[in-house]
Amino acid sequence: MPRSATANQELRERSRERILAAALETFAAKGYEAASISDITAAAGVSRGLVSYYFATKxxxxxxxxxxxxxxxxxxxxxxxxxxxxxxxxxxxxxxxxxxxxxxxxxxxxxxxxxxxxxxxxxxxxxxxxxxxxxxxxxxxxxxxxxxxxxxxxxxxxxxxxxxxxxxxxxxxxxxxxxxxxxxxxxxxxxxxxxxxxxxxxxxxxxxxxx
The missing domain is CATH 1.10.357 (Tetracycline Repressor; domain 2)
Incomplete structure (x- = not known):
């Protein structure tokens, strides 16, 4: 059964928040300049494409x-x-x-x-x-x-x-x-x-x- 528009929106918000939390964790651990999008992707447990969908750059x-x-x-x-x-x-x-x-x-x-x-x-x-x-x-x-x-x-x-x-x-x-x-x-x-x-x-x- 297809997800409702509300369910899809909630899923997108959760993914976005997970990426932001992972970015903050990674920046805190490695520093802003040393951290990479790949590091953030790994910490968030999501695809690089999903990170790029929400945030084009670090x-x-x-x-x-x-x-x-x-x-x-x-x-x-x-x-x-x-x-x-x-x-x-x-x-x-x-x-x-x-x-x-x-x-x-x-x-x-x-x-x-x-x-x-x-x-x-x-x-x-x-x-x-x-x-x-x-x-x-x-x-x-x-x-x-x-x-x-x-x-x-x-x-x-x-x-x-x-x-x-x-x-x-x-x-x-x-x-x-x-x-x-x-x-x-x-x-x-x-x-x-x-x-x-x-x-x-x-x-x-x-x-x-x-x-």
Missing amino acids: EQLAAELLDRWLDGIAGILNIPGTPDERLAGIIDGALMAAATTLPIQRLAITLMMQPTTHDVFARVEQAKSARLSLVEDAIRDVFAARGAADPAVEEMLLRATLEGVTVKLAIYRETFPLEAIRTRLYAGYDLPAPTVPLPIVSPAVDRLRAK
Whole structure:
């Protein structure tokens, strides 16, 4: 009996998601430049033709993953509450994302920083420019409501700080004291100290060392 149009669509979506998951796994294991479409095909357990049907190039795969990463950042637009509660939510959301989605964080960091792949990141970022501006403006509104003299600078500083935390966490995952850093960030912005720890492993160490 022929499959329905809905069943066919679900099958295509599952195949596409499997390919994207395999691409992220492969990029994380080998790095973007060293990974090949053949590696991704093998990891996904599908034919090369199927991968090419959805994604003509490796760059398209990376772009789709980055696109989703940027959409995840836009989640801060939905944080409710007072300016202080929203700022705490932004910090917590960024720290949780850094700790729980390290493969996509590493991919984004790599594409941003490597001269040979920076253009890939820049093209995706440009395509999302309007949505990212909404995110930036939302953070600036929080700082404006808290009385900051220059909300734009405060927004850029916060993002730079949180991105720096992400880089360090990606390098020192097993020794990064994320909860202590969270508490210090709260204090730096005169927020009430968090009463409940984030649901992630956060070692109590005084030296960052790779393992």
